[in-house]
Amino acid sequence: MNNETVKIQTLNNNNRMSTQELLQLITQKLEEGYTNFEIDGCGQHNIGGSSWSKDRKSELLFKIKNPGQRAGAMALKGTKIVIDGSAPADVGWLNSGATIIVKGDCGDTAAHCAAGGKIYVSGRVGTRSGALMKHDPKFEVPEFWVLKNTGSFGFEFMGGGIAVVCGWDCENISSVLGSRSCVGMVGGTIYVRGNFNDIASCVEVKPLDDNDINFLKSGLVKFLNEIDKSELFDKLTNFTEWKKIVPVSSGNKKERMSVSEFRKNNWIENGIFGDFINDDFTVYPMPSTGAGRIHIPKWNKENCIDCKICFNNCPQNAIEYENKIYHSADDKCIGCGICEAVCPKKCWEIISDRKEIS
Numbered sequence: 029m030n031n032e033t034v035k036i037q038t039l040n041n042n043n044r045m046s047t048q049e050l051l052q053l054i055t056q057k058l059e060e061g062y063t064n065f066e067i068d069g070c071g072q073h074n075i076g077g078s079s080w081s082k083d084r085k086s087e088l089l090f091k092i093k094n095p096g097q098r099a100g101a102m103a104l105k106g107t108k109i110v111i112d113g114s115a116p117a118d119v120g121w122l123n124s125g126a127t128i129i130v131k132g133d134c135g136d137t138a139a140h141c142a143a144g145g146k147i148y149v150s151g152r153v154g155t156r157s158g159a160l161m162k163h164d165p166k167f168e169v170p171e172f173w174v175l176k177n178t179g180s181f182g183f184e185f186m187g188g189g190i191a192v193v194c195g196w197d198c199e200n201i202s203s204v205l206g207s208r209s210c211v212g213m214v215g216g217t218i219y220v221r222g223n224f225n226d227i228a229s230c231v232e233v234k235p236l237d238d239n240d241i242n243f244l245k246s247g248l249v250k251f252l253n254e255i256d257k258s259e260l261f262d263k264l265t266n267f268t269e270w271k272k273i274v275p276v277s278s279g280n281k282k283e284r285m286s287v288s289e290f291r292k293n294n295w296i297e298n299g300i301f302g303d304f305i306n307d308d309f310t311v312y313p314m315p316s317t318g319a320g321r322i323h324i325p326k327w328n329k330e331n332c333i334d335c336k337i338c339f340n341n342c343p344q345n346a347i348e349y350e351n352k353i354y355h356s357a358d359d360k361c362i363g364c365g366i367c368e369a370v371c372p373k374k375c376w377e378i379i380s381d382r383k384e385i386s
């Protein structure tokens with residue numbers, strides 16, 4: 029193995045290396061036995077994700093500047109990724125064991141689907157961060173640490189893992205978790221310091237116990253060290269300022285609202301697009317042929333240039349052609365409307381109301 033650092037400059041004389049070229053170069057160097065990389069990026073995606081060393085044992089180190097989306101996506105145990113500055117969306121998406129350190133802010137969906145490893149962020153993270161985090165008990169618990177705050181809709185459908193939102197320097201905002209966080213959360217724990225509101229009714233807020241405090245104390249030492257902010261340890265360890273959010277245990281679940289009650293009191297009249305769409309809410313059967321069709325194509329010969337595009341594109345071979353007359357065979361046509369869509373001369377008209385045809 030070769031621990032000499034591979035330095036990759038992705039912009040030369042205004043020529044930008046594509047994501048594909050960069051990932052191919054990294055793969056080539058990994059196969060040559062290199063383990064340490066310094067990458068000066070210009071927005072290339074997926075840097076550091078799904079990489080392993082030639083001997084499948086040695087640790088990998090990626091130091092990255094200016095990455096694109098999905099830095100460290102699906103990154104594996106034994107990989108360390110250090111991002112110098114901020115990073116766009118999907119940092120650590122489906123992290124599978126790597127340690128990912130972002131010395132700045134993250135875009136939306138940081139740690140989305142994270143299933144292993146640790147993600148340390150020295151700033152803020154965007155909307156839907158921590159959503160769908162999960163924990164397979166065969167592997168270590170994934171951790172997601174954020175020094176400041178999160179955007180809205182965080183931790184949606186979280187099924188496992190631990191998130192820590194330190195709320196540092198956020199005293200003036202009303203919620204360090206934004207709005208509508210924890211919707212559908214069924215597992216895991218979120219530790220929060222500072223104000224928060226508008227969390228889903230499927231979670232409950234609890235004070236910390238001794239195990240929580242011990243976890244946070246030891247975790248904060250590592251986190252703050254990795255983001256070069258060890259001086260904040262004393263300020264963040266007043267545990268009266270912290271709370272934890274966990275899913276409501278099944279015994280404490282509120283009585284479930286009936287569907288009719290929900291429709292009456294919570295649902296927007298006529299559905300979520302009811303303001304824009306008129307719908308009689310009839311449920312139609314599966315497409316069928318003949319008289320059961322919902323839509324029936326009618327051919328108008330006026331503009332036809334006999335190009336046969338409709339004839340060749342009908343998925344049912346339903347268009348019949350005889351003496352320059354086209355028609356759709358009732359026993360084959362399912363009323364899909366493709367003939368109407370492909371005709372360059374708008375010769376087909378789809379008629380929706382069966383009564384109109386008969």
Ligand code: SF4
Nearest residue numbers: 342361362364365367
């Ligand atoms: S509506 Fe669909 S199935 Fe019927 S003739 Fe046109 S393309 Fe063929």
Ligand code: SF4
Nearest residue numbers: 332335336338371375
């Ligand atoms: S696609 Fe239109 S113009 Fe072409 S043959 Fe069919 S009906 Fe005529």
